[in-house]
Amino acid sequence: MKRIYIEEVSQYKNEKVEIRGWVYNKRSSGKVRFLLVRDGTGIIQATIFSPEKDHPLFQLFDNLTQESAVIVRGQVKEDPRAPGGYEIAVNDLETVHIAQNYPITPKEHSVPFLMEHRHLWLRSRKQHAILQIRWEIIRAIRDFFDGLGFRLIDAPILTPSACEGTTTLFETEYFDQKAYLSQSGQLYMEAAAMAFGKVYCFGPTFRAEKSKTRRHLIEFWMVEPEVAFATLEDIILLAEDLILFILERVLTKRRAELEILERDPGPLEKIAKPFIRLTYEQTVKKLQQMGSKMLYGDDFGAPEETLLSQLYDQPVCITHFPAQIKAFYMQPDENNPEVVLGVDVMAPEGYGEIIGGGQRIHDLSLLEKRIEEFNLPREAYEWYLDLRRYGSVPHAGFGLGLERTVAWICKLKHIREAIPFPRLLYRIYP
RNA sequence: UCCGCGGUAGCUCAAUUGGCAGAGCGGGUGGCUGUUAACCACUAGGUUGCAGGUUCGAGUCCUGCCCGCGGAGCCA
Incomplete structure (x- = not known):
């Protein structure tokens, strides 16, 4: 038998x-x-x-x-x-x-109860389907980059200094020093791109933000490609291809799971290149016409993201942000140095930003100036400045949030179901 | 962190103006030859989140605390 x-x-x-x-x-x-x-x-x-x-x-x-x-x-x-x-x-x-009094019955349960029993909830049909799709998406991402000749270079999780401000960093002891849990592998990927040409990392990242929304996790997974000699335009095209590759894979191999989740595949099947392109300025004008009170120079809030996703059934790439609302390493636009060559990709159906990225500053003196303007500790960035001293080239990359992508493709109400054991503001058990 | 809401049986919820703490599911027992979250009958199951207060009387009103949920800001 x-x-x-x-x-x-x-x-x-x-x-x-x-x-x-x-x-x-x-x-x-x-x-x-x-x-x-x-x-x-x-x-x-x-x-x-x-x-x-x-x-x-x-x-x-x-x-x-x-x-x-x-x-x-x-x-x-x-x-x-x-x-x-x-x-x-x-x-x-x-x-x-013989199992004794299994707590999750085939009837209704509340979210707090299910989260308390996450270790058992994974056995339930829908949770199982979500994690099967997550696995498929992870494989698709790896296949996509490996297929294009990208090298997987792992970024460290313990890092020596605050890269983008200390308030959102988890601090831990590192013998007689302090260390921080990584918020992003990007700076290390920039170093790796200069060594290997095109690279990506894929791992967990940590944000000590006290955010409590359906789109935030304290610990989440991010894939971060970085490409030497690439421009903003190059990585927008890369991001489009990546998203389409993921969708194609899930739509062909995980139909059954989408059905268990009662996720209508229609909106996913309609997605095609090119995605909608808007500059920050165009986006703000459009939002103001729709009644938003945001001003030029504000960042997009949740209501703005919702408005945008009602306008389009395709992902929207927003570019050319004012320099002050973006990170210090963003390359200014040569036609208008007030704006930077960054891109945010917003998923449709109200899922908001799934990708953030852009072209990095490759000029040493400009980067030194930015570090000073942002009040960052210069010593911590000496190695990063070295990348602009020894064969500096224009380069660009982005980060794709895995759980937000899973939540969108599965059409989940809350991102906590997109990861096996979510870490949330008020929950670290189990 | 701020704003809002909630905590009653293992689970999901009900309990009128402050007046006997209840139902469904799950558990147990029995029945049914094709069930689809099966169904039917019977049955056990309670420190009403914690501490204090008001009252003849508190699940219900007041104060403080704990825990969680929804949203905001920030972000992927």
């Missing part, structure tokens, strides 16, 4: 197989018992028939509780009445472990 996984069941029609898993749910109707078994790859209905009321399999079945671990052996049958179209006619049932 062959031990198989539920996702392979259609290849074993009428064969006898063994499935190892957990009880998802059970039902009974007199002389027929139905056991829904999940094994991590899917859920299948196992059936037991007998005219004998005290059949030994019935006794085993009756003792099983939700999430008990079982080994089921029997024949695969195609049956339209079974969820998924296939079921197992059981002739042997082995109990591995």
